[in-house]
Amino acid sequence: MRRSKRIMSLLMVLLLMVPVGARAGNLGGGSSGIPGTWYLGAEPSSVDPAKSPIVFVHGYNNSASVWWEGNDMYETALANGYQTAFIDLYSDRDMWENGVMLAQKLKVIYDHFGGKKLVVVGYSKGGVDAQTALVHYGAHPYVSNMISLSSPHHGTPLSDLAHSSAAWWLAALLGNNNDATRSLQTGNMRYFRSITDTHSNASKNRYYTLGGYKWGSFGSALYWGGLYLSSYGSNDGVVTVASSRLPGGTIVREGAWNHTTIREGSYTFSVFKPYTMSEQPAVANAFSAAESIVAEPETSQIVKGGKAEKAIKESFVIEDGAESFQMAFLSEKKMASLKLKGPDGKEYKAAKIEQDKGDFFKGAWVHTFEIAKPESGKWKVEGPAAAYLLMVGIDSPLDVELKKDxxxxxxxxxxxxxxKYERDGKKKLKESGKGSKAGKVLDGDLTDPGVYNLTTEITGVDAKGKPFERTIIESIYVDENGKTHR
Structure with missing residues (x-):
């Protein structure tokens, strides 16, 4: 009975929504949402002039329907007496293409509401798209406030990972190697911040941010992403809390949300509701552009991957003294026969197998292993032919030594x-020389403008002469003047 009422409630919500500029009945569901189409929510029983109309902007790899399918955000806003609109942008384009489209539509929506200033709520990449529309494409006169929900304002290391030499095979196979994901590499976003935070339009709207720091239990859908990001700081499984902070903006709250729950009405609407009103509450959480939010490249992980035409035979070294390690093995298919073998020949099977629900490897099968007090030496991974990525997170005293200056x-x-990623998505691959100095890439080595994704494999021995290995993945942007943003 309860389920029937819920279904009827959802049907009523969808029937009340009016698609604008689209075929009748097209509610933008899934990936079939037509870019540029916007949808008008039902008119509340009474309109409070103190409540601004809210325009909801979706993130990467979803559409406008993310606000009402499996989400009570639209229902909650309507129940609270808000006029609403929702828009479909390109799910796989960068902030520039989405920004110019959104700017045009915000003017149309503003006119529809009789010149009443709007509040924009952007989820994930939607927050980056929205700021691009306001600052770079002149939509600021139509908007009072922008609220971002876990938006990667400084990019995310998961995007760097997805475009690395180890992972791009799998990301491409899953359809997640595109303009949208390339644009969210941390190097590219540092460049974006450099031309956005200093722009004359940057201060013409009020900005408010929410960030999450809960990424789930062992083996859950967002767990491995949270594990990878954990060394870069608190995160919600896709975006770090630090990256959700916008220079010149105000931190509303950073709470126990993951990258899914932060967009759900029952979790966050009441939190950002005060910032949708004409009268703004007093706040003291302004985030300064001068604050350092850039994390050092990770030094406690091993990352490997590629496309195995035959059976997968991969290996990695765990150093002496390691307390534990966790391995996430990602592939496009579920592998019941995947094996992890210790140096002593002992075999382990995945403790948990789940499909990824994050942005950059969505749909991949994640096989998670957790090994306490591991034997030092070479560990082997064996499985059937596939495109794959493995990430090993190590808890070890060696990490402290590796982070010393x-x-x-x-x-x-x-x-x-x-x-090097070109504008059309084509790649140029280059490998540096070997050696303690020749293997490091310096700013002066990369002079051609564009986005570079760097994967550095570190091998060596500790103070006791025992072997270890690590992987560092990062991205940098070289601008037209030869300046490096990293």
Missing amino acids: KIQSVKASYKTKWI
């Missing part, structure tokens, strides 16, 4: 591969 007890050599 001057390492005396550790001897290491470096080998860096980098990919």
Whole structure:
């Protein structure tokens, strides 16, 4: 009975929504949403002039329907007496293409509501798209406030990972190697911040941010992404809390939300509701552009991957003294026969297998292993032919040594591969020389403008002469003047 009422309630919500500029009945469901189409929510029983109309902007890899399918955000806003509108943007384009489209539609929506200033709520990449529309494409006169829900204002290391030499095979196979994901590499977003935060339009709207720091239990859908990001700081499984903060904006709250729950009405509407009113509450959480939010590249992980035409035979080294490690093995198919073998020949099977629900490897099968007190030496991974990515997160005293500015007890050599991404998505791959110095990439080595994705493999021995290995993945942007943003 309860389920029937819920279904009837959802049907009523959808029937009340009016698609504008689209075929009758087209509610923008799933990936079939037509870019540029916007949808008008039902008119509340009484309109409070103190409540601004809210325009909801979806994120990457979803459409306008993300606000009402499996989400009570639209229902909650309507129940609270708000006029609403929802828009479909390109799910796989960068902030520039979405920004110019959104700017045009915000003017149309503003006119529809009789020149009443709008509040824009942007989820994930939708927050980046929305700020681009306001600052770079002149939509600021139509909007009072912008509220972003876990938006990667500084990019996300998961995007760097997806476009690395180890992972791009799998990301491409899953359809997640495109303009949208490339634009969210941390190097590219540092460049975006440099031309956005100083723009004359940057201060013409009020900005408010929400960030999440809960990424789920072991083996859950957002767990492995949270594990990968954990060394970069608190995160919601896709975006770090630090990246959700917008220079010049105000932090509303950073709470125990994951990247899904932060967009749901029952979780966050009441939190940002005060910032949709004409009278703004007093706040003291302004975030300054001068604050450092850039995390150092990760030094406690091993990342490997590619496309195995035959059976997968991969290996990695766990150093002496490691307390534990967790391995997430991603592939386009579920692998019941996947095996992890220790140096002593003991075999382990995945403790949990789930499909990823994040943005950059959505749909991949994640096989998660957790090993306590691991034996040091070479660990092997065996499985059937597939495109794959494995990430090993290690809890080890060696991590402290590797993060020191001057390492005396550790001897290491470096080998860096980098990919330069062109505007059309084509890649140029280059590998540096080997050696303790030649393997490192310096700013002066990369001079051609564009986005570079760097993967550095570190191998060496610790103070006891025991072997170890690590992987560092990062991205940088070289602008037209040769300045490096990293």
